[in-house]
Amino acid sequence: MNNLAKQLTDYNWEQYGLQRDISLDDYESLVVLMDMIKHPDMKILEIGTRQGSSSALFASYIKEYGGKFYTCDNYTISGMGLNNPTPYIKLIFEKHIQNLELINYIDFIYKSSLETSKMFEDNIFDFKFIDGCHVYSYIKQDVELWYPKVKDGGILCGHDCEFIPENDFVVETLKHNYGVNDLTWDKSDMLLFHCGVIIAVYEHFKQEAKIVGNRIWWVKKNG
DSSP states (O other): TTTTTHHHSSSOOEEEESOOOOHHHHHHHHHHHHHHHHOOTTTTEEEETTTEEEHHHHHHHHHOOOEEEEEOSSSSSSSSSSBSSSSHHHHHHHHHHHHHGGGGEEEEEOOOHHHHHHHSSSOEEEEEEEOOOOOOHHHHHHHHHGGGGEEEEEEEESSSOOOSEEEEEEEEHHHHHHTTTTTTTTEEEETTEEEEHHHHHHHHHHOOEEEEEEEEEEEEEOO
């Protein structure tokens, strides 16, 4: 598994017209977290499949170690919270997974995060990755829905959280200056960050949340 991040980065994720959405740093960060929990009976669930960039990583772990991996996306809302401009994106996902020979290691759930959460009991997942709609209200809901589903000692994590605020004052400043939308571009400081994700993660976990790499947030559930 040491070369997995590089192998998935080198794969041509843009061959069907969609821009790459997972970087080498993201892959390496997720490998760090996955290596904390990997075991033969592990259960993994991902919210926000899109074209399958992160799905391929999780499926590769199931292929290597065993266990169960579910990925959930109803393909009606993009990460920006807008109507998805690429209705064929589900087909692109399936094509990538077939190309990578991982289709037998994924359970596909084509439902919303809320609908999917009703399918599972609490305390059953070793690893839960949130990468659905990045608007504040959706991230807040996903954290509240899925944290109880993670086992004690398991990991809840997500994409596109560039930093964890130091205190409540920083959060209130973010809200005042930028609101709680998905993506914030501060041209004066040349900053690009996902304000909705940052605020929702901080409000729920405070300093318990950590960042690995450039933008993967994570918490370890302790009962």
